[in-house]
Amino acid sequence: MSRAPYLVFEDPDLPERSLRVLVAANLYPHEGAENYGTFVRDEVGALRRLGVGVDVFYVNGRASRLNYFRAAPAYLRRTRARGYQLVHAHHTLTGPMARLERRLPLVITFHGSEVAESYTAPLSRLLARLADGRIATSRWVESRLGRPADAIVPPGVDFDLFRPADRDESRRALGLPLDRKLVLFVGLDRPDKRVFVIERAVESLRADGIPADLLRVTDKRHEEIPPYMNAADVLVLVSEAEGSPMVIKEAMGCNLPIVSGDMGDIREVIEGTAGCFLCDKSVEGTAAAIRKALDFGRRTDGRPRVMHLSLEESAKKVRAVYERVLERRGKR
Structure with a gap:
């Protein structure tokens, strides 16, 4: 820098x-x-x-x-x-x-x-x-x-960059396991992003027998992010506050399920999209919403809903x- x-x-x-x-x-x-x-x-x-x-x-x-x-x-x-x-x-x-x-x-x-x-x-x-x-x-x-x-x-959003791709092919290209549920965080790992909440939520899911792992992507170039979104099962964002977070709209562009706190414009971006869930940002509430997204078990139809962005x-x-x-x- x-x-x-x-x-x-x-x-x-x-x-x-x-x-x-x-x-x-x-x-x-x-x-x-x-x-x-x-x-x-x-x-x-x-x-x-x-x-x-x-x-x-x-x-x-x-x-x-x-x-x-x-x-x-x-x-x-x-x-x-x-x-x-x-x-x-x-x-x-x-x-x-x-x-x-x-x-x-x-x-x-x-x-x-x-x-x-x-x-x-x-x-x-x-x-x-x-x-x-x-x-x-x-x-x-x-x-x-x-x-x-x-x-x-x-x-x-650059929708030419953030576009859907096959999940398993994306995982193979990144060397990620095919048999795990991957919970994705993308962004700077700062205190206000409250990544510890996601960590504890994933730990609670594992304690319940769900083979989930937290996939942190904090040090990649912007153009390297889409394969991780296409490899993941759900993106999670539970920051203290957000305005109009790019990562939510980019995940929608990749048809990736989302769990997020109700911040900024997130509700209006994801509302009505099956596979996307708001949570109260507590460990328990985040874990429950991640479980719903994993149970959803497929990609969303988020991309056409955000093309105006x-x-x-x-x-x-x-x-x-x-x-x-x-x-x-x-x-x-």
Whole structure:
């Protein structure tokens, strides 16, 4: 992972574009952290394919919170460098630095748990007032901002990457056993993800004679994840809080059964899909829901239910927010 305070990723086609945007983000894949913020990179790519010129200013808050201050002078110089018409900040912690630029309109995407936790909750509400445009990834996120969002835009899914494949063939390719029930966790193994709950739930199932194993996928590149989803029997997510978690929509794209807490937009994404279950996030409740998913015993029909959540559709909604904000500011 880079220790630099910031990194810049330029769009070579930006000078020729009629709409030119600087994305400020504290999540973006880079050397040594190729999986970090892939959903931001994917959105940037989709916007570029729509003809929007997009440069990315990545502030390395992961290495040090002081980098938000260290990067600020370079950020302000960058905003004057390439004829940008708008700044789009991702995540609450990037917002204060992004708002230092007052000439350009600011759109902020509020992603998830930052709107409800610790000091970032009131900071999110303040930034929602200061921003020219607000994007929330779910209705739950919007409800915590204190004012309406310009759009609800869940991060889009690359359905060419996340698509169904044969379970046994996927297991053979990964060297996984064919005779075990595989309970999948995908994501960063942080305390707020509460993986210990999934561990204990799986242990309780084994104590009841169910041949279940927890399959953790925490250090794979984004493009390496689909085979694990196609090899697993169920995906489980019981975090403290989520906004619009990519892993749920990606699992739906692979027709993988799901067990999850009722967080963010998860209910509306999986509701009505046989083989997908909400739980109360306790060990007992999680174990009971996993048992139901394993008893379901087949793939879901989740993919056609989430195709409207593609990268392309999400990027169109983001571009529409840009255009409305620029019209309100008289910049177009």
